[in-house]
Amino acid sequence: MSSPGDPEDAVAEAIARGDFDDLPGAGAPLDLPAVHDPDWWIKQRLEHDDIDCDALLPVVMLLRREHEGLGGTLAALDTEEQVRDALEDFNARVLADRAAHPLARMLAPTVDVEARVAAWRAEHAARPVPPDPAPAPPPARRRWWERLRRRP
Numbered sequence: 125m126s127s128p129g130d131p132e133d134a135v136a137e138a139i140a141r142g143d144f145d146d147l148p149g150a151g152a153p154l155d156l157p158a159v160h161d162p163d164w165w166i167k168q169r170l171e172h173d174d175i176d177c178d179a180l181l182p183v184v185m186l187l188r189r190e191h192e193g194l195g196g197t198l199a200a201l202d203t204e205e206q207v208r209d210a211l212e213d214f215n216a217r218v219l220a221d222r223a224a225h226p227l228a229r230m231l232a233p234t235v236d237v238e239a240r241v242a243a244w245r246a247e248h249a250a251r252p253v254p255p256d257p258a259p260a261p262p263p264a265r266r267r268w269w270e271r272l273r274r275r276p
């Protein structure tokens with residue numbers, strides 16, 4: 125026996141009214157594997173490119189990849205303060221991962237902040253300075269008769 129306001133009763137009433145008759149995918153077969161696999165849902169999401177495969181990697185692997193790409197990341201930054209902040213943030217995340225996994229065999233390397241800032245400074249000084257963009261021409265003035273012609 126169900127209690128008043130029971131969700132089962134509400135569902136049964138909705139079915140009787142036909143609320144579920146025109147739902148998208150109604151009657152379509154489910155794409156289920158032949159053998160039970162507890163990870164079927166994640167494999168299906170990976171097949172359909174719904175999620176980024178990098179999201180499944182351990183943090184240490186992501187940090188190692190980020191370390192490999194630091195040169196390009198730093199080259200895109202404009203100020204020494206931004207470079208220093210990015211490097212200090214990276215080192216903080218590496219140290220936090222090491223603290224969370226003290227017995228891990230694979231470690232992400234830390235960065236020598238001062239050496240990388242000095243290298244960025246040398247690269248930044250060697251960059252050609254882009255010329256200032258030309259100012260935009262002033263908008264053309266509309267004549268008084270042009271304004272009258274456009275009115276309805």
